[in-house]
Amino acid sequence: MNDNVPFRQGRGRWAAVAAALMLAPAVISPSSAWLPAIMAAVTLAVAFLAWPTGRVSLAQAASGAALLSLAADAADFGQPGLVLLWYPFETVALLVVLGRVVRHVSSSRAAFVGALTGAAAVLLPLRFTLHAPQTGLKESVFAAAVTLFPAAVAMGIGLYLRSLDNRRSRAVSLARREQRLEVARDLHDFVAHEVTGIVVEAQAAQLDEGAPVQETRALLQRIEMAGLRALDSMDQMVTTLREADGRRWGEPPPTRLYGLADLPELVDRFSSMSAAEVALSLEDEVVGFLSREAEDTAYRVVLEALTNVRRHAPQAGRVEMFAGRTADGAVEIVVTDDAGSRAPAGSRQGGGTGLAGLGERVGALGGRLESGPHAAGWQVRCLLPAPGLRRAAVH
Known part of the structure; x- marks a missing residue:
């Protein structure tokens, strides 16, 4: 109706x-x-x-x-x-x-x-x-001149309201674009992570045709759990899109924010679906230290780095992760693997925004994101300034 x-x-x-x-x-x-x-x-x-x-x-x-x-x-x-x-x-x-x-x-x-x-x-x-x-003519000209003023006022009011309408339309367009980008980021960061794990497990199962029944059952359970997590992520994004029209104008879309406290659970999921040995060093004082947006960005950096290990370095034997404070009070997140040098993940066609998109988010927060060969493998390093340091840089 x-x-x-x-x-x-x-x-x-x-x-x-x-x-x-x-x-x-x-x-x-x-x-x-x-x-x-x-x-x-x-x-x-x-x-x-x-x-x-x-x-x-x-x-x-x-x-x-x-x-x-x-x-x-x-x-x-x-x-x-x-x-x-x-x-x-x-x-x-x-x-x-x-x-x-x-x-x-x-x-x-x-x-x-x-x-x-x-x-x-x-x-x-x-x-x-x-x-x-x-x-006569004089009175006609005078009357028309007097009416000219309210006509100009009506035009001015119309132009002002038109400018407000245009501004609101641009704001709505930008909000919708940001929402689409947020959905695209979530698809890339979360759904692609789980789907990549499913693909890796399926490829491993094809190579090991004589695996015992118990190992096959455990493999299928891991694939099932990864599929359910991907479905949950997609359900959340669909709910976000469906609720968009019911929100007040200017209200941001509801999205789940992750943080450094969620890294152990992420590492456990990665370890269960990867042959690589994973070591996580997470300093207690960094959890909750950054803003919610910065913590979510740090989590996504780690998630993207692990997804790239699965996608581009399945031969990796060990992955080391570190999250802690630097000497100047910033927060440093480092993910390193030993699979040798490889092309940056962002160069893969159809691979989403990847580290390039995350680099923009980190830069907007005043931080820095780097990736490249390191020792016998590949390293992703993210540096996010502390709230006080970021305010000082802005001012």
Whole structure:
């Protein structure tokens, strides 16, 4: 069901009431009063109604009302005083239409339709001054000049609201882009990690066809657990996308944040699905020391490094991880393997953002991410400044 239906119906009722109120006095007035009454009713309806209505857009409705108003300015209404009864209402309605045109009509048409509607509002006093015996050209010019000011105000309000709409639209687009990037990062960091483990286990099973039943059962259990974790990660991302429309504007998407305290569990999962010996050195004082965003980034760096070991260095016999404080108070995370030199993981086509994307996140936090050959293997080193050091660098 369209949530705008009640709103549009309410606007339609108000437009009908306004039009009826404009036409009612014409019933007891001379026949020449029907034209200004009808013009006031039409412009009020255009000002009240929600557009588009059917196949008629706001630009078309505003242009039609403005052209009718300009044509009516040349008509003779008999008694000039009759014009003054409907003149204020039509003027206000034209100004409202002008503001709506400037705000909502596309840029390619807003200039023309806005100029036409503005001219109808500014020249509306001619309907009285051109036909009253006591007025002439001087009074007509003065009246049009006076009406020019409220027309300029209506245009200014329309432009201001249009700028707010554009700013909000850009903010929404940026928020949606950030959400898509967050989902892409989670897919790469978590789902790809588990899927890579499944692939490695399946490849190992093919090479060891005569494995005992107990080892095969344990292998299948590890594959099952990795698949369930990948499904859980995907379920969480789908839930994030489904709940996006229900959040308040500007509210960030709900995502799970990991940290250095989760590294032992990550190492256990990696060890259960890898033949490499894994050693983790995690200093107690670094857990909870960084901001939540920095901790999540550090966790993702380790996860990406382990995923790359599986993907690019399955022959690695030992992986060493260290997370601790440096002499200047920063936090250092190092992952080293002994599988020899290899091409950077970020160069693999279709491999996601990898370390290159994480390098941008680390850099945004004031840190540094490096990767390359080290001794007889490969090393990934991440340095994240302490909260106090980061504030000092900013200031």
